[in-house]
Amino acid sequence: MELRPYQQDSREAIQKEWANGKKRTLLVLPTGTGKTIVFSKVIEDRVRLGERVLVLAHRGELLDQASEKLEKATGLKTSLEKAENTSIGSFFRVVVGSVQTLQREKRLSQFPPNYFDTIVVDEAHHAISDGYQRVLNHFEESNVLGVTATPDRGDMRNLGSYFESLAYEYKLPAAIKEGYLSPVKALTLPVKVDLTSVGQQAGDFKTRDLGTALDPYLESIAEEMVEHCQNRKTVVFLPLVKTSQKFKKILNSKGFRAAEVNGESKDRAEILEDFENDKYNVLCNSMLLTEGWDCPSVDCIVVLRPTKVRSLYSQMVGRGTRLHPGKEYLLLLDFLWHTERHELCHPAHLISENDEVAKKMTENIEEAGIPIDIEDAIEQATEDVVSQREEALAQQLKEMRRRKKKLVDPLQFEMSIQAEDLSSYVPAFGWEMGPPTENQVKALEKLGILPDEIDNAGKATKLLERLNKRRMEGLTTPKQIRFLEQRGFQHVGTWQFESARKLINRIASNGWRIPFDINPAEYKG
Structure with a gap:
C-alpha cells in the first residue's frame, strides 16, 4: 500500500523520535x-525489527478496525486480549488489547514488564486516564505512540503530562486544501438555546442538564432542518438517549426518514447499514458514533450536544469530513448557544488554535446567515484580528518610544514578521512550561529581543529557532525592525536584511532624518 506524502512523513517522524x-x-x-x-x-516497521507490539483501545469497534486494517495494509495478523480471549502463547507478533481487560491486576500480572517493545494507543486523548496509565506504567520500558485527532490546548497540556513529544501533526485545513478531506461550510441557525442553567462536570457540560435545556428548542430546530437538510444525509449528536429518541420522532413528523441508535440498540448494526444504504436520511444518536464508525456519504452534521472539549467536537464533525462521490462539501450546523460562564466549541475551533481569531470567526459566521466555507472564514477573521491588534500595537509602540527600550518587545517582533504561530503559542510539554534558561535569556538579548516578556522555555526555543532561520534567509533583525517601525515604516519584519540596512544607512547619512522623498507609511522594503 502506497502511503500519501503526509502519511509517509509521519511514519518517518515517529521512528525518528524513538531513535x-x-x-x-x-x-x-x-x-x-x-x-x-x-x-x-x-x-510493520517494528515487527521487521523483531519487536512485539500492543495496540491498546477502549472499545471493541476500535480493536476490530485496527486488526482488520493492519492485516489489509501489512498482511500482519493479530491475537486478541479481551475478556476470555488471551494472546499469551500466540506466535503472532501483534496483540490488539482492550484496556478494560488489561488493566485488571490478574490479567496484567501475567505479562512481564518487558513483554511488549512498542505500544500504540488509539484515540490517545484517553491515555491519561487511570486505566490506561495502569497498563502503560506496567510496560514502562516500551516505546509508546499515541494517536489522536486534533486536540485542543487543554488536551495537549494534559497529554503533555505523559507524552514527551509531538512527532507529527497534520491539520484539517491542509487536509482539505490538499484534497484528502471534504470542504466544510458552517451555518449558524437563528435558534437561541439558553444554557445558563446547565452545570459542569469533569470539565464539560453535564449531559443530564443539557437534555433538559434542549427540550424546549427541539421543535424549532427541526423546523430549521426542514429548510437546510431535506436533501442531505445528516447525523445528529444529542446529549441523552431520551432526547435523541424524542428528536427522531419530531423529525419523522416533519417528513424526514429518521432513525436513532444508542448503546442499548439491539438492531444497531442493521440500522447503521440501512442508513448507509439510504433507507434513512437522518441518524440521531446520543454520542455513540463519535469514534470507530465511518459513513463517507454523510454531508451534514448537526451538533446538539454542545461541548467545551475540542477533541470531542472534532470527533463529531469528523463523521462527515470524508470524501464521497458527488459530495461537494460538509454542511455543519451551529446554533446561537447562550452561556454566561463557559466558552464552548464552534465550527471555528476546528481550524483556529487562536481563541481571539476563533471568537471573531464565530461572530462573522453568525452575522453571515448563509453557509460559509471555514477556510474563507478563518482568513477573514485573521485579517480582522490582525487589524485590531495593529491598532493596539500602534498605541503600545507610542508608549515604548517614551520608554526608549534598547531591546525589541517580542510582541512587536511577532506582529512585524506576521508570526501567528508565535503570538498564539501555548506550551504543551513539561520542559516547555518551565522558565527560559540562562543561555536562552542571554541569546535573546544578544539578538535584540527583550527576554522579560518571554515566560517559558518553549516560547524562547521557538523564538530563537525563528531568529536563526531568519538570519539564514537574509531577513531583517529585531533591531532593524525596532529602528524603522519606530519611524513609521510598516511590517519591516517581512523585508530583506540588505534593504533595511541600505535604508538605515541613508537615514543616517541624512542626519538621522527620513529623506523628504520617502513616505514611511507607504514605503515597501
Whole structure:
C-alpha cells in the first residue's frame, strides 16, 4: 500500500523520535486521514525489527478496525486480549488489547514488564486516564505512540503530562486544501438555546442538564432542518438517549426518514447499514458514533450536544469530513448557544488554535446567515484580528518610544514578521512550561529581543529557532525592525536584511532624518 506524502512523513517522524530517545510520542491526524493506516505501517516497521507490539483501545469497534486494517495494509495478523480471549502463547507478533481487560491486576500480572517493545494507543486523548496509565506504567520500558485527532490546548497540556513529544501533526485545513478531506461550510441557525442553567462536570457540560435545556428548542430546530437538510444525509449528536429518541420522532413528523441508535440498540448494526444504504436520511444518536464508525456519504452534521472539549467536537464533525462521490462539501450546523460562564466549541475551533481569531470567526459566521466555507472564514477573521491588534500595537509602540527600550518587545517582533504561530503559542510539554534558561535569556538579548516578556522555555526555543532561520534567509533583525517601525515604516519584519540596512544607512547619512522623498507609511522594503 502506497502511503500519501503526509502519511509517509509521519511514519518517518515517529521512528525518528524513538531513535532520538523520545520513548512516548504523539501523532495528530484529523479524522478521515488514515491514522490507522499510518500506525499499521509503523507497527510493520517494528515487527521487521523483531519487536512485539500492543495496540491498546477502549472499545471493541476500535480493536476490530485496527486488526482488520493492519492485516489489509501489512498482511500482519493479530491475537486478541479481551475478556476470555488471551494472546499469551500466540506466535503472532501483534496483540490488539482492550484496556478494560488489561488493566485488571490478574490479567496484567501475567505479562512481564518487558513483554511488549512498542505500544500504540488509539484515540490517545484517553491515555491519561487511570486505566490506561495502569497498563502503560506496567510496560514502562516500551516505546509508546499515541494517536489522536486534533486536540485542543487543554488536551495537549494534559497529554503533555505523559507524552514527551509531538512527532507529527497534520491539520484539517491542509487536509482539505490538499484534497484528502471534504470542504466544510458552517451555518449558524437563528435558534437561541439558553444554557445558563446547565452545570459542569469533569470539565464539560453535564449531559443530564443539557437534555433538559434542549427540550424546549427541539421543535424549532427541526423546523430549521426542514429548510437546510431535506436533501442531505445528516447525523445528529444529542446529549441523552431520551432526547435523541424524542428528536427522531419530531423529525419523522416533519417528513424526514429518521432513525436513532444508542448503546442499548439491539438492531444497531442493521440500522447503521440501512442508513448507509439510504433507507434513512437522518441518524440521531446520543454520542455513540463519535469514534470507530465511518459513513463517507454523510454531508451534514448537526451538533446538539454542545461541548467545551475540542477533541470531542472534532470527533463529531469528523463523521462527515470524508470524501464521497458527488459530495461537494460538509454542511455543519451551529446554533446561537447562550452561556454566561463557559466558552464552548464552534465550527471555528476546528481550524483556529487562536481563541481571539476563533471568537471573531464565530461572530462573522453568525452575522453571515448563509453557509460559509471555514477556510474563507478563518482568513477573514485573521485579517480582522490582525487589524485590531495593529491598532493596539500602534498605541503600545507610542508608549515604548517614551520608554526608549534598547531591546525589541517580542510582541512587536511577532506582529512585524506576521508570526501567528508565535503570538498564539501555548506550551504543551513539561520542559516547555518551565522558565527560559540562562543561555536562552542571554541569546535573546544578544539578538535584540527583550527576554522579560518571554515566560517559558518553549516560547524562547521557538523564538530563537525563528531568529536563526531568519538570519539564514537574509531577513531583517529585531533591531532593524525596532529602528524603522519606530519611524513609521510598516511590517519591516517581512523585508530583506540588505534593504533595511541600505535604508538605515541613508537615514543616517541624512542626519538621522527620513529623506523628504520617502513616505514611511507607504514605503515597501
